[in-house]
Amino acid sequence: MANVYFSQPLLVTIGHELAMSPALVGSVVTLTHVGYGLGLFFLVPLGDVADRRRLIVAQLLLLAMALTVVAAAHTAAILLAGMAATGLLAVVTQTLVAFAASLAPAAERGRVVGLVTSGVVIGILLARTASGLMADLAGWRSIYLASASLTTALALVLYRVLPRHSATPPTPLRYAQLLRSTITLFAREQLLRLRALFGLLIFAAFSTLWSSVALPLSEAPYFLPHSAIGALGLIGVAGALAATVAGRLNDRGLSRRTTGIALALLAASWLPLAFTRSSLWALVVGVILLDLAVQAVHVTNQTLIYALHPDAGSRLIGGYMVFYSIGSATGAIAATSLYTVAGWGAVCALGATFSCLGLVLWAFTRHSTPAPAAKVTSHSEA
Secondary structure, three states, X not given: OHHHOOOHHHHHHHHHHOOOOHHHHHHHHHHHHHHHHHHHHHOHHHHHOOOHHHHHHHHHHHHHHHHHXXXXXXXXXXXXXXXXHHHHHOOHHHHHHHHHHHHOOHHHHHHHHHHHHHHHHHHHHHHHHHHHHHHHHHOOHHHHHHHHHHHHHHHHHHHHHOOOOOOOOOOOOOHHHHHHHHHHHHXXXXXXXXXXXXXXXXXXXXXXXXXXXXXXXXXXXXXXXXXXXXXXXXXXXXXXXXXXXXXXXXXXXXXXXXXXXXXXXXXXXXXXHOOOOOOHHHHHHHHHHHHHHHHHHHHHHHHHHHHHOHHHHHHHXXXXXXXXXXXXXXXXXXXXXXXXXXXXXXXXXXXXXXXXXXXXXXXXXXXXXXXXXXXXXXXXXX
16 A cells, blocks of 8 residues: 555655656656556456455556556656556555455454554555655665565465455456446445445545645744654554454444544544644644544444445445545645645644534434444444
8 A cells, every 4th residue: 555655755856857847746646546546446346256366466466567667767657657557556455455354254354354454554654754764765766666576575475375265256247247336336325325425534634634744844843854754654553553443343333433433533633733833742642543533434434334245345345445535635635725825724624624524424324324234243333
């Protein structure tokens, strides 16, 4: 997952070396995320019809090739093509989430999904830190060469250790039917639509913070260097640990309560974050609360929607993550634009608005949504 975010601290350096205009440099991040969004819809559903082990290994090897192209790029066109391919193939993480969910016993599925998701989140949070340090030590290309090597090694390891068969048999659908059925699932399942909307709102809030927090920290009174700002991701990892805790609560049938508490924490996190300019400790508290809340809701979402139709797990996870991408893009664009016009206080108000919308949505729907976990365990709640 880190491959999608490595470029963000490196854009200025890459732009200078390849003589790219500011607009073209900005498109590096955009194309990577566009590729990721396309992969969620067009590649992740393949996990329901193909051998997931082979699909994961093939995608990882192709991802390693795309990363090598990026590392070797000497023109803007080759770099952008490599970045788009990197985003497209990085969706292998979501195939892994669905595969893990299919292998887990129903009573432990939340814990397993939480464990895998914590890895995804740590990748997102530490990507900027790792790429900034590697670029300082050995140039911006080094992080992509290192990642290509690690991705190749990961493909070989997973080829050896992943089971050859999933617990759920492949779906006998053609590719076009597979894509249509993803849309049909959204039309048919109220819980899927609701949880996708939760996902959009929480990741809009998440992206509002992480896409703009470097701006006030690089200005008065802090003037922090990029390496210090990147280290903020280390603090966010504490929140990622909440993913496994949330998973265990879901296994105990406490999904509805977990969601409500997490959304309340998410809304509350913007109060200390609003004092970022006067207190770094307030920022630390806000970051931990926000990341903890986002991951708790995210794990709950994925556990619940997978339980709807385990035979369509890849389509459900992929479709849900499309809303994650929409929320992330919305938060990033809105936050950076708003900061330029109205400052950090307005950014915090935006993040609080996304968070409160999620809490209000939960309050109005908490008693009206069917419980998919009832198909698995009799004491669960959605």
